[in-house]
Amino acid sequence: MEEIQEEREYSRWEWFFYMIAIPALFATLLGGVLLSLLGYNVLGSVLSWANTIPIVEKIVPDQYAMSDAEEKSVDIGKQVSSLQEEQAKNKQTIANLQSETAKKDATIQALEKQVLDLQKLLEDKRTSEEERQKQYQDLAKLYATMSPKNAAAIVENLSMSEAVSVMSKMKAEQQANILAKMDPKKAADISIQLKDTVVNKDDDIAALQERVQILTKALSETRKDTTSIDSLIQTFSQMPAADAATVIRTLMGTDRNRAISIMAGLSHDKRAQILAAIAQQDSQRKENVAARITSELLR
Incomplete structure (x- = not known):
């Protein structure tokens, strides 16, 4: 069932x-x-x-x-390690920036020094130019006290730039008297250059004047070999020793070679008189031009 x-x-x-x-x-x-x-x-x-x-x-x-806490601890450790690595990178970046800043500072200091050196050089050149112009002014005053014939004989044997510089310091009447006694060709050249010697602060005209001065210097160098120094020596032989000493002193600052050539061509007596006058001027001005001339003559 x-x-x-x-x-x-x-x-x-x-x-x-x-x-x-x-x-x-x-x-x-x-x-x-x-x-x-x-x-x-x-x-x-x-x-x-x-x-x-x-x-x-x-x-x-x-x-x-504790496993969860350990996991959190591991995570925190990773974060700390990451932060330390980032901090190390930041320190390296800061060090690189500081190095670049130091290099830039050194470059700036070098440029500032160059600027200061150039400014000093420019100031020295300005001072030198002022002294040179003063010498030309003194020379022009001396020529103005001489007879036009004697002054013309000296100026005629100067280079074109020197002649123009000296003549520009004279009055128009004095210029005319001296130019009238000079060789017509040389007088014409000086006359043309005289009208361009007016000092102008405008940059364009100043640049043009500088160009004219360069061309004048080139012209003087071209004519230097053809310039006769015999007539200049003869003129100095007839001048008073004191006046000749002043001219020679000025030439030593503007054209040393020409001054030495003139002194070398003078007679022994006349050269001794001029050197004595220069030495007397040296004692008053505390200079040694006479010694420099003597040293050059002995070479």
């Missing part, structure tokens, strides 16, 4: 256990296994969470309870 078993109904708790609890537990375990395979510390996270539950925390081992 077959036994017929009747299917009994599950109670509410049994139904919950079999239909919900067991599948949920299985799904949780399966998910935990999958997460563990992916590298996630599932057990450590669960035990760390369990360590926060009263009573349960006593069952959970401390090593698992």
Whole structure:
């Protein structure tokens, strides 16, 4: 006789256990296994969470309870290491910037020194030019006290630039008297140059005057070989020793070679008189022009 078993109904708790609890537990375990395979510390996270539950925390081992703190510590260590590395890079950047700044400062100092040197050189040149103009002024005053014939004989044998510089310091009447006694060709050249010697502060005219001076100097160099010094020596031989000494002193500042050539061509007596006059002037001005001339003559 077959036994017929009747299917009994599950109670509410049994139904919950079999239909919900067991599948949920299985799904949780399966998910935990999958997460563990992916590298996630599932057990450590669960035990760390369990360590926060009263009573349960006593069952959970401390090593698992500390795992989360250890992870945080590792993260903090990485952050510290990253910050230290960044700080080292910043220090290197600062050092590079400081090095570049030092180089720029050195360059600026070098440029400032060059500017100061150029300014000093310019000032020295201005001072030298002022002294030279004063010498021309003194020479012009001396020629003005001489007879036009003697002055013309001296000026005629100067270079074009020197003659123009000296004549420009004279009055128009004095210029006319001296030019009238000179060679017509030389007088004409000097007359043309005299009208261009007016000092003008305008840059364009100043540049033109500089160009004229360069051309004048080139012209003087071209004519230097054809200039006769014999007549100039003869003129100095007839001049008083004091006047000749003043002229020679000035020429030593403007054209040393010409001054030495004149002194070398004079007679012994006349040269001695002029040197004595120059030496007397040296004692008053505390200079040594006479000694320089003597040294040049002995070469």
